[in-house]
Amino acid sequence: MIDFVAELQWRGMIHDIMPGTEEQLKKEMTTGYIGFDPTADSLHIGHLTQIMTLVHFQKAGHRPLALVGGATGMVGDPSGKSAERNLLSEEILNHNLNCVKGQLEKFLDFNCGENSAEMVNNYDWFKEFSFLEFIRDVGKHITVNYMMAKDSVKKRLESGMSFTEFSYQLVQGYDFYWLNQNKNCKLQLGGSDQWGNIVTGTELIRRKAQGEAFAMTTPLIKKADGTKFGKTEAGAIWLDRKKTSPYKFYQYWLNASDEDAANYIRIFTLLSKEEIESVEKEHQEAPHLRKLQQVLAKDITIRVHSEEDYEMSVKASQILFGKSTTEDLVTLDEDTLLSVFEGVPQTQISKAMLEETANVTDLLSEVTDGLVFPSKGEARKMIKGGGVSINKTKVEDANQPCDFKLLQDKYILAQKGKKNYYLIIVE
Structure with a gap:
């Protein structure tokens, strides 16, 4: 087996690690999980650190669980947030969950035997869990003092924090407990801002089931210039x-x-x-x-x-x-073409207008309302100097007819000098 902790260490991917974690991973194939928040119908590159952590975990011979938070997505995690988030409907959450699932399947192997990855949704075990059952069976094991000592709670108390958000660490803690009892999951991984929530889970497993569980976090990615990664x-x-x-x-x-x-x-x-x-x-x-x-x-x-x-x-x-x-x-396909030239000056003309245009000089001045050149004289002068291209082919003659092949049957790319591009859309 590959040494998972050593692999992450040289890659600079370990922030905190609970004592005993390394020994547990060396002892046996271990099931570990990371939670993904389904507040959008796509993951972004901010999630890639956690995805790669699970990829390395599986490559090291362990069993990764990707938890998509159908239930926690309805509550909202206060970690690192300055304000309470808008809560999503069940319909939107389900759509988001399915999209996220598809993306995770590109990275993890869900069909490789005993250490196959598995997708779990915490809504499955919370949907039948009544509030009274929750505060009796879960809430009594964790003190308010313990919860208030967490950084994610401390930072938000000054600006105001709802009971919904305050209870988030108990809900996430119960996820770990449930996975520990039902999937033999002994390790939770996540970003360093999740340490408090993760440790609440290990504590709940210890107090409620007299079990042992472990925690490990990765550093939050920062760019060298101080701007936000992703x-x-x-x-x-x-x-x-x-x-x-x-x-x-x-x-x-x-x-x-x-x-x-x-x-x-x-x-x-x-x-x-x-x-x-x-x-x-x-x-x-x-x-x-x-x-x-x-x-x-x-x-x-x-x-x-x-x-x-x-x-x-x-x-x-x-x-x-x-x-x-x-x-x-x-x-280039149309999406890539439009992506490359997003933001360049654009104009639309009809196919009939293009067919009636006498030459490329007229097209780049009068027909496109001065988009490329304010006058015919300026257009001719630059064409003569070899500074004009249409669809990456240099225009040699100011009287050249407009019979060039349209890109994707509807676009003309004009170029003036080395760096000035213009997109003519022919409808």
């Missing part, structure tokens, strides 16, 4: 391609700083220590080639999306940096 100006980086295109996903990792990339490649890839050190050495010899970022972006884009999406993202990246051809542009 966030951009456009928002979170999602694992769902409809929310974050594979191209933008790939670009996020490609644009990581050297310091962040050295951290991420340990946490988010399955490359061995020797492989990573080899890549780092190569990167140090020629930092301008950004080898670390390229290896990181390739590995993670293929695993979250696919090899095809990775290749499409590379092609799309090359288009913006002038290393591509018309053939590369033609092979």
